[in-house]
Amino acid sequence: SYLHPFYLSIPLRILKLLNLDDSYFAITNSYYAAQLVLVIIGDYFYFRVGCKVIGKEATRISMYIYLANKFYNIHIIRCFGNSLESILYLIAFYYYLGIKSEINKSMIMFTIIITISFMVRCTSPIGFVLLILYKIIKEDSLYSFIILGISLAFPLIMIIMLFDSYFYDQPTFVPL
Secondary structure, three states: OOHHHHHHHHHHHHHHHOOOOOOHHHHHHHHHHHHHHHHHHHHHHHHHHHHHHOOHHHHHHHHHHHHHOHHHHHHOOOOHHHHHHHHHHHHHHHHHOOOOOOOOHHHHHHHHHHHHHHHHOOOHHHHHHHHHHHHHHHHOOHHHHHHHHHHHHHHHHHHHHHHHHHHHOOOOOOOO
16 A cells, blocks of 8 residues: 555655755654654554553553563564554554444444555454454444444545555656
């Protein structure tokens, strides 16, 4: 999908607008600045999920280990596609924990995040298939998932496909 590259290009567009696009340092680090916002959002939801699942004190210890992990600190900010997928998974799992049988905010947000995740990487939602089946059986929420699939996920997929189609048809090199 064009969503993630488009998001990463926003700082470059700002640099160009401010006439700072001739700075190697600014251009090189603009991607990391954009990714940093996503990483902070991911860390926030990591903490929120942890508090729901294992409690606040255990989550604090987990956050110390998580943030002190060398692999995480070196690679999560560099592997842009994979890190986006993991961040979307954290957010989706947070909302997954609040899903009930009827349509609620958690189910709506879960559907939106999983749909965006699917459009960024088509194999992304595979991890949630069994969890959704579990919710369908435990919470009797099949009808709610079908309604949101038709009324929310399908139109969102169409909008993102139109967005992708528009931007992929644009020329990548414009001569001066």
